[in-house]
Amino acid sequence: MTTQTAPSPAPRATAHRIHRAWFVAAVSFVTIIGAAAFASLPGLLIEPLHQEFDWSRGTIGLAVSVNLALYGLTAPFAAALMDRFGIRRVVAIALTVISAGSVATVWMTSAWQLVMYWGALVGLGSGSMALAFAATVTNRWFVARRGLVTGILTAAGASGQLVFLPLLAWLVEHHGWRPAAVTVSLAALVVVPFVWLLLRDHPADIGTAPYGGTYAAKPAPVPGAARRAVTVLIRAARTGPFWLLAGTFAICGASTNGLVKTHFVPSAHDHGMPVTAAAGLLAVIGVFDVVGTVFSGWLTDRFDARRLLVVYYALRGISLLFLPMLLAPSVHPPMLLFIVFYGLDWVATVPPTIALCREHYGEDGAIVFGWVLASHQVGAALVAFLGGLARDAFGSYDLVWYASGALCAMAALMAMVIRRRPAPTAGALAA
Incomplete structure (x- = not known):
């Protein structure tokens, strides 16, 4: 997939007992937490913006939909840009x-500005x-513990929600x-120096090997980031597993970011x-999400990922079917359950x-996941918009909850038919 630069010097001997990869993971964790503040805000803005500007919930949901769609559609290109310019520059x-984008919303007066600032700018950045x-x-x-580290970094977003959501609600x-929008702006800006000073693009930058792997020279920057992202998509789209993964993850986004994160509070x-x-x-939810995601990463290192997805989607669908019966003026034990x-x-x-x-796409796996994540956000965007329309039309969210539960059952069936296959090389994928 990539050409390598001239051989780098052998890794330096180190007296550190903790591998440097764990420090990089820690910086990435803090970075995602700082950026997660923006994800806490959309559900809290629906009622205040509706009251102040008399915008419909569907109009506000449109801005959230643009944000969520760009969040996903930008991801594969961002992954390719990280190969071209480095992780540190892209993230900063x-x-x-x-x-x-967040601070600009303070001065908005029209709905199109909400779509531009919160939808487009924050969507592209996020x-x-x-x-x-x-x-x-x-x-x-x-190389080792990939599932566990993936779970930890994924949980960072939930941790950010846990840290910021009660404060923003207050x-x-x-x-x-x-003031809540300004707080989001400052939280994202404060993390930039940590990224620039502490994050490193590749183990070879500090003369070490990846955790659990062997030393390798740093690949040369990959030109044509946009072309590569599209090329990888075309290759992956010729395979069945891509569409099954994209479909299940679209339903995942619809039932989480699009529905619960956006519409649970209203x-x-x-x-x-x-x-x-x-x-x-x-x-x-953010507290237990940290536990569940880290545990899921641990399970992924040990069990068939397909079977895990079947179980996760089935249980999620069942829980959403019961939610309309649990909503009440006060918090009660069944709701807590x-x-x-x-x-x-x-x-x-x-x-x-x-x-x-x-497993299926080898070295292109991160970019393929970027496209799968795009489907996640498209699903989230559709439900964020349609959920607002349903509330305007029927005066209730009940229909949306039931429909989402049924979609999760469909996702469980789709995950069940993903076939198992050894990870190919980039050359084999191209062939």
């Missing part, structure tokens, strides 16, 4: 774009900070939505629950999906 620029970033870091720095409730508020209480429940159960399954699908991309 992405965080800066997120910060600029897409470059998407899970393809975690996949790239994991593929470069780890700000929106007591001071309005503008749906709970429709039933009389205070916004801060509903936001607190989402934060609890749903929150715990759903939180464990929130993004547990990510480690086995990345593992299957790596």
Whole structure:
């Protein structure tokens, strides 16, 4: 896939007991946490923007949909750009774009500005900070424990939600939505120096081998990032597993980011629950998501990823079918049981999906996962928009919850038929 530079010197001897890859993983974890603040805000903005500007929930949902779609569609190109310009440069620029887009919403007066600032700018920046970033870091720095590290980095997004969501909900409730938007902007900007000073692009940059692997020279920068991303898509699209993975992950996005993250707070508020209480429940989902995703990464290192996906989607669908019966003005034990159960399954699908991309597409696995993630966000974008329209049309979210549960059952069936296959080389994939 890539040409290598002249042989690099042998790795330096090191007295560190902890491999440098774990420090890179730690910096990546903190980076994703800082960038995760923007993901906490959309569900909290629907009611304040509706009240202040009299925009319909469908209009606000459109801006969220653009954000979610660009988040996914940018990911494969960002993965290719990381091969061309390095992880550090791409991530630092992405965080800066997120910060600029978020703070610009403070001065907006028209709905098209919401679509431009929050939808386009934050969507493009966040897409470059998407899970393809975690996949790239994991593929470069780890050979052993890849599933576990993927789970940890995926859980970082939930940790960011846990850290920021209660604070943002309190700000929106007591001071309005503008201070919350400024907080998101600052959180993304503060992480930039850590990325620039501490993150490294490749183990060979510091003369070491990936964790659990052997030393290899750093590949030369890959030109034509956009062309490569499209070429990989064309190759992968000729294979059945790609469409099954893309389809299941589209349903994953529809049932998480598009539905629960965007519409759970306003749906709970429709039933009389205070916004801060509903936001607190989402934060609890974030707590258990960390546990569930890390555990899923551990399981992915040991069990068939396809079977894990079948179980995850089936359980998620069952839980969503019960949710409309659990919404009430106050938090009660059955609702807490749903929150715990759903939180464990929130993004547990990510480690086995990345593992299957790596298994079927080898060195191109990170870019293929970027395209699979694009389908995830397209699914999320559709439900974020359609959920708002359904609420405007029927006065309730119940139909959306039931439809999402049925889609999860379909995803479980799709995961069941993904065939197992040894990971090919890039040359074999091209052939």
